Amino acid sequence: MANDGDDQKHMTRVLFCGPHLPSSQNYTREYLKDYPFVQVDDVPLEDVPDVIGNYQICVVKSMKIDSNIISRAKNMKLLMQFGVGVEGIDIDAATKSGIKVGRIPSGATGNAASCAEMAIYLILGLLRKQKELETSVKQRMLGEPIGETLLGKTVIIFLFLIL
Known part of the structure; x- marks a missing residue:
């Protein structure tokens, strides 16, 4: 049986940026409830730069994810824009960091x-x-x-x- 440290190591963490459109993260949590290895969090916009390094997936809602924030996203695999377009993400910076960019x-x-x-x-x-x-x-x-x-x-x- 794996210990909690191993469980945390294999956890996929999904970050929703900000409190706006709360149904987005609530829907995602509900959809993923049978997948205990996926954790969905939402944090205040001002906290995103400080915590983004702990996440593999980030859903951008009402903020700009610029090169400064992307440079802190050391574990990030995917940045997704919630809503229309991907103008909230610095695509060039993400690409240079090896992070895929997508939209919903x-x-x-x-x-x-x-x-x-x-x-x-x-x-x-x-x-x-x-x-x-x-x-x-x-x-x-x-x-x-x-x-x-x-x-x-x-x-x-x-x-x-x-x-």
């Missing part, structure tokens, strides 16, 4: 559909002057401002799904 495909997260829905919501909010309308309702000035409609207009929303 939107098909797995529903992010592409969510972005398209948000675009529609924002278009409608702008047409209806949502912010001004909210103020008018609070001041009991119903019917002001008069917003626009989509009637007679053409709206095009491009949705790119890259897998």
